[in-house]
Amino acid sequence: MTTAIGNDNNANGNVPEPLLEVEDLRITFESSTGVVEAVRDFDLTIYPGQKVAIVGESGSGKSTSAMAVLGLLPGTGKVTQGSIKLRGEELTGLDEKGWQKVRGNRIGLVPQDPMSNLNPVWRIGTQVEESLKANNIVEGSERHQRVIELLEHAGLPDAERRATQFPHEFSGGMRQRALIAMGLAANPELLIADEPTSALDVTVQKRILDHLETLTQESQTALLFITHDLGLAAERADHLLVMHRGRVVERGPSLDILRNPKHPYTRRLVDAAPSLAAARTQAASTGESAKAVETTPEDVVIRVNNLVKEFDVRGQKADKKVLRAVDEVSFDLRRGTTLALVGESGSGKSTVANMALSLLEPTSGTVYFEGQDISKLSRKELFNIRRKMQVVFQNPYGSLDPMFSIYRCIEEPLRLHKVGNRKQREARVAELLDKVQMPRSAMRRYPNELSGGQRQRIAIARAMALDPEVIVLDEAVSALDVLVQDQILTLLKELQAEMDLSYLFITHDLAVVRETADDIVVMRQGKVVEQGPADAIFDTPQEEYTRNLIDSVPGLNIELGRG
Template sequence: MTTPLLEMKDVQISFTSSTGVVEAVRGINMTIYPGQSVAIVGESGSGKSTAAMSILGLLPGTGKVTGGQIIFDGQDITGLSNKEMQKYRGSEIGLVPQDPMSNLNPVWRVGTQIGESLKANNVVKGSEVRPRVAELLEEAGLPDADRRARQYPHEFSGGMRQRALIAMGLAARPKLLIADEPTSALDVTVQKRILDHLEGLTRELGTAVLFITHDLGLAAERAEHLVVMHRGRIVESGPSLQILRDPQHPYTQRLVKAAPSLASARIQSALAAGIESTELVAQGREAKTEEVIRVENLTKIFGENKAVDDVSFTLRKGTTLALVGESGSGKSTVANMVLNLLDPTDGKVFYKGTDLSSLSGKELFDMRRKMQVVFQNPYGSLDPMFSIYRCIEEPLALHKVGSRKEREARVAELLDMVAMPRSAMRRFPNELSGGQRQRIAIARALALRPEVLVLDEAVSALDVLVQNQIIRLLAELQEELDLSYLFITHDLAVVRQTADDIVVMKQGAVVEQGTSDEVFADPKQEYTRDLINSVPGLNIELGTGENLGLVEH
């Protein structure tokens, strides 16, 4: 362990744009030893991916290392040409990229693509490629590897694609594997299986791993050493648990406080200590019994496939009900039926006792005012050609609410409500960050003064700090406007912080439901236990509540 495998010494990276030079990484120092696992944590734009890609000599566009040294295995690789870097890429330094769909070629079989990485790195002779590909796929946890190797990426699920990329990244047995947000697009249970597997594999092979992630819980659980980046600089670095339990830099303190998995861990440890989580999260919620939405025996069949199977639950007025499950569990289909965007094959949805299927077209149109939706991807749900003013004003105009002047006043009021400056009215969606766009989507959903908001994975595409701000905003709005939320999500860490009641779905059916405290304290089903245990960082011992800002909730 004495000689470092990788040393980054005062590395500076900049990009040249039409407006001048942008410094993305400002003099960072980092050391990785053979077999060590290190995680770089930070928000989007903190420079973490740029720092990692510079090690592979794969900076995008005009990116250049403008200062410092990158020393790998005793060799200075800072200024090497593309051709000279090829002997390191793959064979010495492997990469598992972030998005498995765009990083696999859709027209090539998966086995061919892994075979290519073996050939490119001269790992095996031609005749041995096929059996080796099967071995690698099996090693990455894909059973029936021979058949799988002959399939195309679209025939794989997200988790399987990610495994194929891990097989590729480790094909040439590199000394260092860079894993860039390797599981951010996956369900928690799949994520846990893949990370467990990756951990076992790299330990067996003695490979050092550099994780890049914005999820502090995940970083702390998977890496021995944490490096926290903020605006191109390293603000703190050290052993993972030490940083989590006693963060020194204000930015790290904010990250630790905001990470949903760690906030959930705090609620869990408080529960274990006998403090009711309702005392931490929301006083006096128990009294709310008035029902706003009742779903009875909802079933939806598409062709041969039963997507939703006899689902029933009640959303109480002024509370949050989380509909939880993995991809394909049927939770979004249920939401679409509640919103009347899909007709149920069987079963009924009641809004304050009114059966929605009995309403005429006009009555349904009026009902739309009472129930609004916030989608996962604010970029896809806001019209890029509309100014922010028009985005928010559209539902008001559509429902003929107020005069032009009154609508203008309402838009201004809504922007205040979601803590956005009024000057944002004149801007367009592409000029805003993801978190700002999501605030606009919430403002638009609130325009018609609805009573129910359906939040479909409404925070899953956001960075931790932004996610935390939006969760707080939703909590404040709920309190102020007595809103009821139907929260669709696969992220149990967020659920732990926000939900009063939980309905767990698996393969179209409800497998468990109860209050948040009941489900987390004593999950009845193994599936629910798996979901809870898969939340990264949830089981990290954080120490006592006082020093973690527990009481502030």
């Protein structure tokens, strides 16, 4: 039986007609080993103008359920049981022609990854126009003007010019707005937003979510969010469904669920969610204050002093210009602590990290490692220092060679630096797998046989192979589900405490920073706008830009009901 999700409109007894009713849905996929049940007993009711979120980790069935509502199940996926009704009309028996009348026209979609969902060789305006053509919305002569209106409506300034540009000329946030324009082209009754902001900076994310909310309020379009971000779900959705292994395990008003989770899985999700309401665990337990810590030269493992990086770029008329990507940046990374470099995309934080790692030469300024100016080192000395500075990248799928076994992935830096003989290296790899809580049997496997979280554990094991003193973590947990992210962050804290590691954490996720960082450097357009102890930055930010970054974090002030 469908459990009706409440709606504010029915407080006076006038219960509106449901917009979408999904009842007892079952979805299966054919595999080489037989039939796999991806979704079971799925029920959902959405009313006009309502905002509902489905949350759960990868593989929980949340996107599969949403795609079934659009008749877009991938591969061998099919609905084998249950009902999907849109304003009382059954959708499960529709042929392709029938689905085409529903998709876009009555149910819109904002997909997750704008780069893989926009055609790179078509202009943005052409792609929005195709949405209008497909749904026979406006006459040909009026389409161009409607395209401009839609792009403006989706929050793109200078829409006339933007319509003539290609996707690669747009930032991530602008591409997402173009997808929103396409999703809303036909004024759908329901808009499904599948992780619509997961790859975006918090400030861009907030602008897009605010804009989506305004658009849906104006048109009474209902919103169905698919997300693993509990803060976003709590802040943006009226009601929440929690999915685990293909089933809905809990449902109800979003704040009720997040403040008082009943199901063990929901409690695990809430416990794992990074929250600004909770200060850094280690700082709380050791009673560290928010005051600046006095440092001696021996305490500082990396000192960055007045770092500048300029790039030559071509202007619109092919005239040469200089872009100052990093502008007089200075900070100290204290031994055994975590310093977070935060800022929006394009703020220069990754460029600073690459100079600190000596992968990029500064235009001016100095990077000192344990008091040594790394620009004055010989190639051999630099090679030896690289043993002490390692890096873990954002994408665990791209940072491990798919042709190498896990053993070879971890053993490679040992071989490059001529550490030990084969037997000793094998023992070291086994020891490293133990440290990152992976079974030794994983040595014989390949990256494509592992989950994202397991791959990131292997990347951490590889980074630790040479007993480094500093690990640069470049968005190292941003691609992971909340439960896996929590496991990796816990592992990093344990390794830091055990081995006195220093972390340079590059991220745009301030909720993660709140739980991990001792010190914070906030960057904007190449410059440092604010820096200091993490508690001081979060409790009393001095700069408006920092306050905007913190205020943009979804679910900022929501106290989660932690177990």
